[in-house]
Amino acid sequence: MKAAAFSYVKPRSLAETFDLLERHGEGARLLAGGQSLIAALNMRLDTPRMLIDLNGLxxxxxxxxxxxxxxxxxxxxxxxxxxxxxxxxxxxxxxxxxxxxxxxxxxxxxxxxxxxxxxxxxxxxxxxxxxxxxxxxxxxxxxxxxxxxxxxxxxxxxxxxxxxxxxxxxxFARSGDPYRYSFQELARRHGDYAIVGVATRARIAAGVLSDVRIAFCGMGPTPMLATAAAAALDGRACSRDVIAHAQASLARDLAPFDDLYQTAATRMHLARVLLGRALAQLTADHEC
Ligand SMILES: Cc1cc2nc3c(=O)[nH]c(=O)nc-3n(C[C@H](O)[C@H](O)[C@H](O)COP(=O)(O)OP(=O)(O)OC[C@H]3O[C@@H](n4cnc5c(N)ncnc54)[C@H](O)[C@@H]3O)c2cc1C
Structure with missing residues (x-):
């Protein structure tokens, strides 16, 4: 399938970009790398009248x-x-x-x-x-x-x-205090969109976790911040029980859905497994 006909313009400044957006309104789309937009046009999921190419800015x-x-x-x-x-x-x-x-x-x-x-x-x-x-x-x-x-x-x-x-x-704030980080993902093939992924950050001092932030992809309509799971970890020494409690708390944080490949229950199971892996990585040199 080919995209429906559209016009194309490559502005030289942001001021020109704002003019174009004003002039073409809802009929315009901004083009960056084109890796998602052009596919959507080719499948006619989107049919803008004007593409405004940002690549000159x-x-x-x-x-x-x-x-x-x-x-x-x-x-x-x-x-x-x-x-x-x-x-x-x-x-x-x-x-x-x-x-x-x-x-x-x-x-x-x-x-x-x-x-x-x-x-x-x-x-x-x-x-x-x-x-x-x-x-x-x-x-x-x-x-x-x-x-x-x-x-x-x-x-x-x-x-x-x-x-x-x-x-x-x-x-992004530059933090003087040392954080530890972990990114974990499961996808059908490496490089495909995640089935489930988790981005985690925490401080650890004397084995105690603090300032924990956990965000998932593939577990709801938006990226999801797992605040209940983070609260289950914050201020606690890492132990198997604490990790299990955080994993159980994900039921309050996430809103997975069924799709052609996975049920919501499978996604929730995978999210718990990935959180366990992330915490294992974060606390690698502490006894849990
Ligand atoms: C086969 C395949 C596999 C992929 N797998 C992954 C993956 O595993 N993980 C992943 O994250 N992504 C994946 N992608 C998507 C890829 O990362 C895209 O690069 C990304 O989604 C869109 O970036 P883009 O620069 O190509 O944006 P475009 O396709 O140019 O634009 C995407 C949308 O963003 C809007 N937009 C772009 N820039 C701006 C801006 N500055 N201001 C306002 N609106 C803007 C556009 O108008 C459009 O609506 C995959 C894509 C393909 C084709």
């Missing part, structure tokens, strides 16, 4: 490390994130997750912002952003607004982005 690309913040521009390719020393040093959770994001050819074109704006509930980066308590920078003619990752994902493929807005990137 250099200001939306790159990784910047400041004193307090690490910023990732929306147009930064997955492959750049995967190979970045800054990401490996300052955002080890994202570094660990990147090899699970699609296949190498798709990572060469796909972008950070495309993955966040597309909001596939099985995608890895949205879950990592929630686990890391990131903020998204949303730009429009009116200026910038910042939205916590946790508030940004509203429903299945639905986000807080409004008409006339462009996602400019994500911001």
């Amino acid at each position: 250099r200001e939306l690309s790159g990784i910047r490390v400041d004193r307090d913040t690490i910023a990732i521009g929306a147009l930064t390719r997955h492959r750049v994130l995967e190979l970045s020393d800054d990401v490996s040093r300052h955002l080890p959770l994202i570094h660990a997750a990147m090899p699970f994001v699609a296949h190498a050819a798709i990572r060469n074109r796909g972008t950070f912002g495309g993955s966040i704006a597309f909001a596939d509930p099985a995608a890895e980066l949205p879950a990592c952003c929630i686990a890391l308590d990131a903020r998204f920078v949303i730009r429009s003619r009116a200026g910038d607004r910042r939205v916590a990752a946790r508030e940004f994902f509203r429903g299945l493929y639905e986000t807080d982005l409004r008409s006339g807005e462009v996602l400019a990137g994500g911001e």
